[in-house]
Structure formats: structure tokens, C-alpha cells
Amino acid sequence: MGAYAIKRFLTIVPVLIGISLIVFSFIHLIPGDPAVAMLGERATPQSVAEVRAQLGLDRPLYTQYFLYVGKVLRGDLGASILRGDPVLRDLVRRFPATVELATSAILIAILVGVPMGIISAVWRNSLVDGASRLIALTGVSMPIFWLGLMLAWFFGVVLGWLPTGFRLGTEVTLAPVTNFYILDSLLTRNPAALASSLRHLILPAVALSTIPMAVIARMTRASLLEVLSQDYIRTAESKGLPQQAVILRHAMRNALLPVMTVTGLQVGRLLAGAILTETIFSWPGIGLWIFESIQARDYPIVQGATLFIATIFVMVNLITDVLYAAVDPRIKYD
Amino acid sequence: MRGITRLSSLVVLTLLILMAGPAMAQSTFIFGAQGEPVDLDPAIITDGISSRITRQIYEGLTKYKGATTEVVPALAEKWTVSADGTVWTFILRRNVKFHDGTPFDASAVVWNFERWRFTKHPQHEDQIKAGKTFEYYEAQFGGFDDKSLITKVEAVNPTTVRITLKAPQGPFLANLAMFVFDIVSPKAVEQWGTAFSKHPVGTGPFKFVEWKVGQEVILEANKDYWDKANAPKVQRVIVRNIKDSSQRLAALKAGEIHGMEGVNPDDVKVVRADPNLQIILRPTNTTGYVALNYKVKEFQDKRVRQAIAHAINKKGIVDALYGGTGMVANQFQPPSLWGNNKDLKDFEYNPQRSRDLLKEAGFGQGLKDITWEDGRKEPLQFWYMPVSRPYYPNPKEIAEAMAADLAKAGITVQLQTTDWAVYLDKRKNGQLPLYMLGWTGDNGDPDNFVCYFFCNPGASREGFYANQQLAEVLLQAQKLTDQPKRAELYRRAEQMIHDDVARIFIANNQPPLAFLKKVKGYVANPTGSEFFNTVSLQ
Numbered sequence: 001m002g003a004y005a006i007k008r009f010l011t012i013v014p015v016l017i018g019i020s021l022i023v024f025s026f027i028h029l030i031p032g033d034p035a036v037a038m039l040g041e042r043a044t045p046q047s048v049a050e051v052r053a054q055l056g057l058d059r060p061l062y063t064q065y066f067l068y069v070g071k072v073l074r075g076d077l078g079a080s081i082l083r084g085d086p087v088l089r090d091l092v093r094r095f096p097a098t099v100e101l102a103t104s105a106i107l108i109a110i111l112v113g114v115p116m117g118i119i120s121a122v123w124r125n126s127l128v129d130g131a132s133r134l135i136a137l138t139g140v141s142m143p144i145f146w147l148g149l150m151l152a153w154f155f156g157v158v159l160g161w162l163p164t165g166f167r168l169g170t171e172v173t174l175a176p177v178t179n180f181y182i183l184d185s186l187l188t189r190n191p192a193a194l195a196s197s198l199r200h201l202i203l204p205a206v207a208l209s210t211i212p213m214a215v216i217a218r219m220t221r222a223s224l225l226e227v228l229s230q231d232y233i234r235t236a237e238s239k240g241l242p243q244q245a246v247i248l249r250h251a252m253r254n255a256l257l258p259v260m261t262v263t264g265l266q267v268g269r270l271l272a273g274a275i276l277t278e279t280i281f282s283w284p285g286i287g288l289w290i291f292e293s294i295q296a297r298d299y300p301i302v303q304g305a306t307l308f309i310a311t312i313f314v315m316v317n318l319i320t321d322v323l324y325a326a327v328d329p330r331i332k333y334d
Numbered sequence: 335m336r337g338i339t340r341l342s343s344l345v346v347l348t349l350l351i352l353m354a355g356p357a358m359a360q361s362t363f364i365f366g367a368q369g370e371p372v373d374l375d376p377a378i379i380t381d382g383i384s385s386r387i388t389r390q391i392y393e394g395l396t397k398y399k400g401a402t403t404e405v406v407p408a409l410a411e412k413w414t415v416s417a418d419g420t421v422w423t424f425i426l427r428r429n430v431k432f433h434d435g436t437p438f439d440a441s442a443v444v445w446n447f448e449r450w451r452f453t454k455h456p457q458h459e460d461q462i463k464a465g466k467t468f469e470y471y472e473a474q475f476g477g478f479d480d481k482s483l484i485t486k487v488e489a490v491n492p493t494t495v496r497i498t499l500k501a502p503q504g505p506f507l508a509n510l511a512m513f514v515f516d517i518v519s520p521k522a523v524e525q526w527g528t529a530f531s532k533h534p535v536g537t538g539p540f541k542f543v544e545w546k547v548g549q550e551v552i553l554e555a556n557k558d559y560w561d562k563a564n565a566p567k568v569q570r571v572i573v574r575n576i577k578d579s580s581q582r583l584a585a586l587k588a589g590e591i592h593g594m595e596g597v598n599p600d601d602v603k604v605v606r607a608d609p610n611l612q613i614i615l616r617p618t619n620t621t622g623y624v625a626l627n628y629k630v631k632e633f634q635d636k637r638v639r640q641a642i643a644h645a646i647n648k649k650g651i652v653d654a655l656y657g658g659t660g661m662v663a664n665q666f667q668p669p670s671l672w673g674n675n676k677d678l679k680d681f682e683y684n685p686q687r688s689r690d691l692l693k694e695a696g697f698g699q700g701l702k703d704i705t706w707e708d709g710r711k712e713p714l715q716f717w718y719m720p721v722s723r724p725y726y727p728n729p730k731e732i733a734e735a736m737a738a739d740l741a742k743a744g745i746t747v748q749l750q751t752t753d754w755a756v757y758l759d760k761r762k763n764g765q766l767p768l769y770m771l772g773w774t775g776d777n778g779d780p781d782n783f784v785c786y787f788f789c790n791p792g793a794s795r796e797g798f799y800a801n802q803q804l805a806e807v808l809l810q811a812q813k814l815t816d817q818p819k820r821a822e823l824y825r826r827a828e829q830m831i832h833d834d835v836a837r838i839f840i841a842n843n844q845p846p847l848a849f850l851k852k853v854k855g856y857v858a859n860p861t862g863s864e865f866f867n868t869v870s871l872q
Contacts, residue, residue, distance in 0.1 A: 050467060082372050084464050084528065085547075094548060149580050157587045164584040166549065170364055170572050282576045282585075284548030292369060292577065297755070 005322045012314050019310040020072070023303050024065050072307065078300030080293075087304035091286065095308075096179035097167060098285030101277065102270045104205035109212035110263065116213075117220020117259075122247060124225065132217060139214030144273050148207040148280035155203060162203050165282040169196045204281040208273050212266035219262045224255040257328060264320030268313040361569035363853070363869050366582045366594035370575040371551060374542065375523075375531040376516040377450055378466045385513040385863040386595075387551050387573055391433075392516035392536030395424055395443070395495075396507050397865075400857050401617050403670070403778020405507045409438065409517060409537065410495075419502025419815040426493045430560045432519035433541045440489035445520040447487040447497070453478045457523050464528045470514040470776075474505075502813050504820050505779035512777050513863055539566045539867035550574045559867075567855070567870035586611065586848055592871065593849040593856060599657030599727045605848045612851050615659055615844035618668040619860035621783075622725035622772035624736070624838040627797040629707045630767050638701065639835035641691040642768075643681040645743035650683075651735050652841050655728055659846050663839040665828040666773075666784055670860055672817065673780030673824025678832055688743035700744030704767055716740075716747035717769035721754050724845045725772030732840075733770060764794030770840075778860060780824040781812050788831070799837075804830045 052058050056067065071078065077087035116136070120129045156164035167181055168174060174193040177184045182201070185194035227233065228251055236246045274287035282288070286305050293301035371384035376392055379385060395410035407413075410424040430438040449455050450471040458468065458478075468478070476483040486498040499506070509515065522535035534542045537560070540553035551573045555566040574591060576582040582594045583601055587608065597605060597613070605611045624642070626633040633639060652660040664680035667673050692701060704714045718733030719726060726732055730751070737747050747768065751757070760766050776782050785808045792800035804827055811823035831837070847858055855868040 046472075050462075079465075081465065083531075084466070090547065097548075149584070152581060152584045156590075157584050160588060163590060164588050165576065165581050166574070166590075169590075170362060170550075170574075280578050280581055282549075282574070282578070282581060284546075284575075288577065289548060 004325050008318060008321055012318060015314055016311060019314075020069060020307060021065070023306045023310070024068060025061075068303070072304075077304035077307075080301050081298045082293075082296050087300050090289070090301075091304060091308055093179060094284060094286050094289055097181075097283060098271070098274050098278070098287060100180050100182065100201065101204055101208060101283055101285060102267070102274060104201055105208035105270055105273075106212060106263070106266065108205055108209035109216055109266065112209070113213040113216030114220050114259065116217040118224060118247065118252070120217065120221040121224035121228065122243075129221075133221075136214040136217045139210040140218075142210060144207055144211070144276045145280055147210060148204070148277055151203045151207055152281065163200050164203075165200075165280070167197060167200050167284060168193065169200070172196045204277050204283050207280070208270060208277045211269060211273060212263070215262055215266060216259060219259050220255065223258045224251060227251045227255045257324065260327075261320055261324060264316055267316045271309045271313065361871070362572060363568045363570070363593075363866060363871060364572045364574060364591045365866075366576045366585055366591040367573050368579070368582075368596040369577060370548060371545075371573075373466075373531040374534040374545070374551075375461075376513050376518065376536075377446075377468055377471070378461055378531070379514070380469055382862045387553070388516065388534065388536075389513055389538070389863040390540040390553055390571060390866050391534050391538045391542055392513075392518060393538050394511055394513075394516045395426075396511040398511050398778060398859055398861060401859060403508065403619070403775075403860055405511050405778075408511070409443075413507075415815060419813075420499045422497045422499070422506065423490070424495045424497070426495065427560060428493055430537050431558060432522070432535050432537055433556060434519050434522050434535045436519055436521045438517065438537050439492045440495045441492070442520050443495045443517060444487050444489050446515075446517050447484065449520075449523070450515075451475075451478060451482050451484060451487075457527070460528050466528070470512065474509045474512070474514075474777075475503075502815050504812050504814050504817075505777060505781045506815070508777040508779040508782075512861070539564070539865065540571055543570075548575065564867050566867040568866075571866050583848070586850065589850065592853050593847060595845070595847050597657075597846040597848045599655065599659070601848075602657035602659060602846050605846075610851055612849050612853075614847045614849060614856055614858050616847060616858040616862070617670050617860040618661060618842040618844045619670060619778070619862070620723075620725040620772060620774040620843050620845070621663050621666055621668055622723075622732075622770065622840045622843070623663075623666070624840060625766075625769055625771060625797050626799075626837060627764060627767045627769075628799050629764065629797075631705045631707060632695075632697075632701060633704075633767075635695045636835060637691045637695040638697070639838075640681065641688040641695070641701075641743060642740065642745065643835050643838045644684045644691065645688040645745060646736050646739050646838065646840065647683045648680075648840055650739075651732055655731050655735065656841065656843060657727070657846065659844045661842045661844070663842045665832060665839055666787070667780055667824065667828065668775070668842040668860075671775070671778065671780050671783065672821050673784070673811075673828070675825040675828040677825075678828055681835075681838075683739075685739070685743040688745070692744055697744070700746065702746040706767075714745070714747050715750045715767055717750045717752075717757065717760075717766045719754070719757060719770055720751045723772060724774055724843050725841065726770060727843065729770060736840075762795045764798055766797070774862065776861065780820070781808070784808055784824065784827055784831075785812060788827070788836070797837075801830070801834060801836065804834075804836075 056064055075088060077091065079086050116132045120132045123129050152164040155162045163169065172192045174181060174184055174190055175188060177187050181197035182194065185197055233246060233251055236250050274285060275291050277283065278285045278287035279291050286309065290302060290305045367383050367386065369383050371387050372381055373379050373384055374388055374391070376388040379388065393408045395408060396405050397408035398404065399406045409427055409430065411427050413422055413424045415422050426440060426443065432438055449457050450468050452458055453462065461468070472478060483500050483503055484497060485500050488496045490496050516536060519535040522533065523530045526533045532545055539556055539559045541556045543552040543554050545551045553571040555569050559565050576585060579596050579598050582596065585591045586594050602613060605613050626639060628634060648662045652662050665675055665678050702714060703711055705711050716733065716737060719729040722728060733749055737749055740747055761769060761771065773783060787796055788801065789805050789808050791802050791805050792798055807823050807827050807830070811820045814820050849856060852872045854870050854872055857864055857868055
């Protein structure tokens with residue numbers, strides 16, 4: 001188990017190098033001069049040259065890359081071209097918002113998706129199954145930005161129940177401690193801020209949860225169906241165990257393994273989905289930040305944030321794999 | 335036990351508030367901006383999102399009056415200019431203090447000018463090292479150090495500043511009213527260095543409170559504001575960053591914000607139909623044009639240029655694609671500018687006339703391919719911008735409409751676009767044969783509109799258009815300080831541009847802003863940033 005974890009850990013090193021290389025070259029392959037893009041229509045040749053020199057854009061590409069990697073390893077992700085702020089500092093400041101959103105979304109996805117999958121599997125081919133499969137299919141197919149806008153419009157504008165965006169209302173004040181607003185509200189015993197941050201969290205979290213929810217529901221259904229057809233389940237049933245015990249105690253334990261892997265993989269999707277969700281709901285996390293920085297061609301931010309997200313994704317998958325090995329002793333690293 | 339009671343009361347309270355929803359404080363004006371400010375140091379910013387905020391915090395020596403670009407006194411009470419137009423003497427307002435309590439006086443003004451002008455000034459140099467430039471100072475006053483048009487700025491006494499110029503500059507007062515030349519607290523800049531941009535201190539009606547990164551900037555009314563008659567009518571201002579325009583509108587409709595910029599042309603009708611909302615149009619200060627490349631042999635023939643001008647149905651485009659906020663343009667300067675030539679007669683929309691002109695020019699079969707001066711032949715490409723700008727709110731649709739119009743007159747174009755940075759690059763290098771672009775004025779002065787484009791004959795950036803006579807007229811107007819005389823020259827310049835069909839002006843736009851009906855007193859300025867001290871909520 002320990003050896004497996006170490007070996008598995010070592011495999012991510014080339015992956016991370018690959019990611020840094022892709023992130024770095026990808027942005028340089030995009031046509032156009034970032035200095036011109038930043039300075040806009042009124043740029044003078046002189047100011048363009050100045051900006052290029054300041055950014056090191058006039059150096060050879062490989063030099064730029066090695067300098068970059070060296071700095072990254074020392075924890076320096078550079079500074080925003082536009083604002084001059086250190087990327088790492090803003091990353092740390094914004095990441096909690098994204099984590100708060102993504103965690104809520106994945107919780108909703110699991111809490112709704114798993115029961116939906118179980119119901120579907122148990123009452124296979126019934127009306128309930130059909131409905132839940134339809135919901136799952138819709139969830140997978142619906143573009144987040146469209147769903148987000150519809151949710152904001154319906155619950156925010158038409159019904160007026162929930163805010164259309166943002167993390168906190170303008171009428172409440174909250175002194176950030178960790179930048180996880182729900183946690184901060186609890187820490188500072190601020191019920192108004194807690195209520196406001198929960199109200200603000202609902203719509204974006206629901207919008208972001210639809211795809212993972214649908215995937216989890218489908219996976220739970222498929223996996224449970226497979227397990228239910230196995231001999232030991234028949235044995236359990238024939239022993240006269242109540243159906244609830246058979247499903248929850250015997251079948252689910254095995255059926256949940258693939259669901260776990262899929263859930264781990266959804267984290268990556270969630271971070272990608274966060275770019276859209278955060279943009280639509282003005283959620284000040286990493287997604288919105290990346291979106292704005294891509295538009296402004298703020299190289300260091302796009303590089304830093306993408307590298308960070310990719311690393312998180314790789315780590316989450318690593319943890320999922322190791323957990324999987326812990327749960328299922330048959331798994332070995334060959 | 336006590337812990338549980340506390341926890342449960344917290345939960346109950348939370349639920350109660352959750353059910354109730356927020357009540358918006360009436361004394362806070364919340365504005366939805368299209369993005370986050372870049373910086374709050376007025377001297378180094380160039381964008382409208384930042385300047386909308388800095389305009390509340392700082393003031394300049396002069397300012398634009400209300401919804402116009404007329405220059406009126408601000409921190410300078412009055413001024414005089416020497417007969418030769420090179421020495422300006424400003425009398426400053428007394429008893430004005432920066433938000434940090436330091437006095438606003440002549441030495442503060444001198445300090446600000448020196449910071450802008452001298453590259454070796456410590457608070458100039460540190461900005462350059464941090465990758466920032468004093469771009470507008472360079473653009474408006476010809477450069478830094480010895481290149482600067484401003485050669486001397488002296489404090490004659492605590493309330494008098496004398497500024498000496500190398501040569502007279504017509505738009506001098508209009509330049510000083512630009513947001514970049516707002517006066518900042520020298521003490522605060524010295525204290526914060528480049529971080530001043532996050533700790534702004536000026537003399538304006540609102541004081542900076544907090545910038546929540548990625549979210550909003552919060553300002554509060556300056557209780558010690560010198561201009562009691564124009565003291566702020568709301569206690570707080572919050573400018574929220576709402577990137578997505580649909581979400582901005584949703585937030586406005588839900589009453590979460592009071593006003594917003596960047597209304598989609600399609601949404602103007604929606605806002606107008608809503609009894610709780612109102613549209614305020616920003617007076618036009620923006621012109622979209624079609625430019626021709628004079629290295630293309632066909633375009634060197636004036637009849638071909640005229641044919642294109644007669645082929646485009648500007649009115650049709652403005653009516654269909656500007657959401658009711660556009661106006662047909664017949665010259666470069668929008669009608670709001672004092673150099674606009676009211677007597678100018680536009681090319682009428684007449685596809686038949688276009689065809690006749692093309693025939694005269696030897697293109698009886700229509701125009702489909704072009705030849706560059708270096709001999710390259712290629713199909714005629716018409717380039718449209720990949721991004722929306724106030725002058726072209728939806729460039730692709732407008733380009734398609736123009737292409738259809740041109741086709742009716744026998745001119746076949748292939749529509750092309752590319753990444754925005756590449757587009758600007760190609761334009762700068764004179765590689766686009768026929769393209770769309772435009773201009774939004776900075777300071778209401780005709781010089782800012784026309785001279786930027788036509789004072790350098792033959793520039794690749796302007797498609798190699800070379801009209802020496804026109805440049806001379808414009809440079810002459812730039813050096814005069816007498817407005818009627820300058821206006822006459824700008825009118826003549828517009829006529830020359832028109833007669834030569836140097837380029838084709840399509841539309842002026844009045845960018846729409848949307849507000850809740852209860853917002854009163856919002857006065858949109860043509861330059862794009864206005865003062866919020868006139869705003870009240872009812």
C-alpha cells in the first residue's frame with residue numbers, strides 16, 4: 001500500500017512537467033503580441049517595446065520557460081501584468097471562493113446523485129427510473145452558462161427569492177479570516193453574513209452540480225445494477241435479508257467503488273465548470289479570474305492559475321487512486 | 335449546554351434572515367461595472383472601468399461640465415493665459431484638503447506635474463520599474479523630460495501655479511480635465527509607493543474605503559468636501575464587478591444594483607419596456623469608420639472610394655443594429671464636438687450611383703479582386719473587429735450588413751477577422767486592405783479625434799493615407815488657443831477628408847446605461863466617466 005502510494009506519486013512528476021510545458025507554450029502559440037493586446041488601440045511603438053522588455057517577452061522562448069519553471073519551484077508565480085499583484089497571493093486569496101463553490105456543488109451532486117442512482121437501479125425500468133435517467137441526461141447535456149442564466153433569471157429576477165450573483169450582499173459586512181465565507185461567518189459569529197453567503201451560494205452551486213450529479217447518478221445506477229446481479233446478492237436475498245439491508249449494506253459497498261473514481265474525476269470538470277459558473281454569477285474565485293485574465297492576456301495569471309488547477313486535479317486523482325487501493329486491497333501498482 | 339443554545343440561536347437567526355432576504359440600504363448607490371478596475375492611480379490608468387472610480391476620489395484643475403465636454407473650473411478657480419499662449423497661470427481654490435488631511439496647494443500641483451513629467455522622479459521611476467507607464471501624459475504632452483511640451487511648472491505662491499509650454503496647445507485645458515491629470519495627495523504616494531494604486535487619496539467627493547479583489551470597490555461620502563453645494567447625496571458608493579452583461583441586467587432587474595453600463599443593443603428595448611427601469615444615453619463621443627488601404631491600387635482611384643461610400647446603407651445599419659442608440663455619421667467628429675462641420679453633405683445611399691462610378695473607374699464587371707502596389711493580387715477582404723466597441727457594438731453583424739450592401743453595388747468582399755491583438759497589429763503595419771475600426775474621444779477636443787489619425791501623412795497605421803495639406807491644417811489648429819478660429823480649421827479639415835473620401839464614417843453611438851427608476855441625477859458624460867456626487871436614490 002505504502003509502496004503503491006509512493007510509486008503512484010512519482011508518476012505525477014512527468015505529468016506536471018508536461019502540464020507546465022503545455023500551459024507555457026500554449027499561451028505563446030496564440031497569435032498576437034501580448035503587449036499590443038494590453039495597451040490596446042492607442043499603443044505607441046515605444047510603450048509596446050517597454051512592456052515587452054519588462055515582461056521578458058523579448059527573450060528566447062526556452063529562456064522564458066526555464067526562468068518560469070525555476071521561479072515556480074521557488075513558489076514565485078510571477079506578478080499580474082495588468083495590476084502588478086503577485087499571482088500566488090491572489091491565488092491564495094481567491095481559491096477559497098472556488099473551493100467553497102466546488103465543494104458545495106460536489107456535495108449536492110453526491111447527495112442527490114447517489115440516491116437518484118439507487119432509486120433508478122432498484123426500480124429499474126419503472127417510471128421513476130425513466131424520470132431520473134431523463135434528469136441525468138438533461139444534466140449532462142445542459143450548458144452550464146445557459147442553466148446558470150436561467151436559474152439567476154427565474155429565482156433572482158422573476159421570483160426574487162435568491163440573489164443573481166456574488167458571494168455576499170452589500171448590506172452585510174464580513175471580516176475575512178480564511179476567505180471561506182461560510183466558515184468565516186461561523187468563526188466571527190455573524191449570522192447575517194452566514195445567511196447572506198448561504199443565499200448567494202445556492203444558485204451557483206446548483207448550476208455547477210448538474211453535470212457531476214448526472215454522472216454520479218448514472219454511474220451509481222450502472223454499478224449497482226451490475227452488483228445486484230451477482231451471486232452473493234442472491235445469497236443474501238435468499239437468506240431472507242430485507243431488501244434495504246441487501247442494497248445498502250451489501251450491494252452499495254461494492255457498487256460505490258467506481259462511483260468514487262468518477263466523483264474524483266468530476267473535480268477536474270468542476271474546476272473547468274467553475275470558469276463559466278463564476279463568470280455568470282460574478283463569483284470571485286479562480287474561474288472568473290482566469291476568464292478575465294485570458295481576455296486581458298495576463299500571461300502570469302493564466303499560467304499560474306492553470307498550473308495550480310491542473311496540479312490540484314492531478315493530486316485529487318492521486319488521492320482517489322490511493323484511497324481506492326486502501327478500500328480494495330486487490331489493487332497493486334505494476 | 336450554553337454552547338448548544340448559542341449555536342441553535344445562531345441557526346434560528348440565520349434561517350430567519352435567510353427567509354427574509356436582504357434589504358438594500360437606501361443611502362448606498364451600487365453600480366454594476368463590466369469588469370474590475372486595473373488600478374486606482376489616475377496617472378497610469380487608461381481604461382474606463384478604473385477611471386469611473388477614480389473620478390469619484392480625485393479632481394483635476396479643470397473638469398468637464400455635466401453631460402458636455404465644456405471645460406469649467408474644478409480645483410483651479412480661474413486661470414489666465416499669456417498672449418502667445420505659452421504661459422498659463424492658475425489660481426487654486428483655498429481651504430481644500432486631501433482625504434488624508436494634507437492641504438491641497440500649489441506645491442501639491444507642482445509635485446503632481448513633476449511626477450508625470452520627469453522619468454527620474456522617484457515616484458515616476460518606481461512605476462516604470464513595476465511595469466506601468468504614464469501613457470497619457472506622453473500622448474497628450476508630447477513625451478517626458480525634454481520632450482515634454484510642458485517645460486516649467488512653478489508655485490508662484492500657495493494658491494497660484496504657473497505652467498510654461500514650449501508652444502501653444504489648443505486643447506490644453508481640455509487635456510487637464512482628463513481623468514489622468516487629476517491631482518493626487520503627494521504624501522500618500524510617497525508613503526505607499528506603487529501600492530498607492532490600492533490606497534488612493536484625492537480631494538474628491540468620495541473617499542476610498544476598500545477594494546475587495548475580484549468583487550467590488552467601496553467608497554464613502556467625503557464629509558469635508560470643499561464644494562458644499564455639490565456634496566454627495568448618497569453615503570456610500572459600491573462599484574461591483576459583473577463581467578457578464580446578462581447577469582448585470584438580471585442583477586439590475588432584481589434590484590441588487592442600481593445602475594449598470596454595457597447594455598447589449600438587444601437589451602435596450604427590454605429595459606425601456608420595464609416600468610422599473612430607465613435608459614440613460616451617454617452623449618455620443620464615438621465614431622465607427624471603414625478605412626481603406628492606399629497601397630491597394632484600386633483604392634487609389636477616388637471614384638472607387640466614392641463607389642464604396644455610396645454603396646453602404648448607413649441608416650439601415652444604424653436602425654437595425656444599434657438598439658436605437660446609434661446615429662448616422664457623416665464625418666469623423668461626432669455632432670457633440672465643436673469642430674463638427676454642420677454644413678457637410680453626406681454621400682447618399684445609392685447602389686446605382688456606385689455601379690456607375692465603378693464603371694467609370696474601369697470596373698464595369700464589378701470589383702472582386704485587388705492588386706497591391708507590390709503586385710500581389712488577391713480577392714478583396716473586408717476585415718471586421720473580433721470585439722465589441724461602443725462605436726461598433728456588434729461588429730460581425732454590421733460587417734455582414736455592409737458586405738451585403740457592397741454586393742448590391744457590385745463590390746464582392748470576403749469577410750475576415752482575427753484575434754484582437756493581431757487585428758491591431760495588422761492595422762498598425764498597414765496590412766489590412768479594407769477594415770472597420772473607430773475612436774472614442776478622450777477629452778472632447780477635435781484635435782484628439784482628427785489629428786491622431788491624419789497628422790502623420792503616409793503612416794502605415796492609417797493605411798498609408800497621405801494628405802499633407804490636411805495635416806498642415808490640423809497642426810495649425812492644434813497650436814491655436816482661440817476656439818472659434820480652431821473650429822473653422824476643423825470644419826475645413828472635415829470637408830477635406832470628405833471630399834477626398836479618405837475614409838468612410840458609418841455611425842456614432844450613444845452608449846446606453848440602465849438604471850432603476852428611483853435613481854435620479856445621473857449625468858452621463860461623453861468622455862465615459864462622470865461624477866457620482868449628483869446621484870440620489872428616491
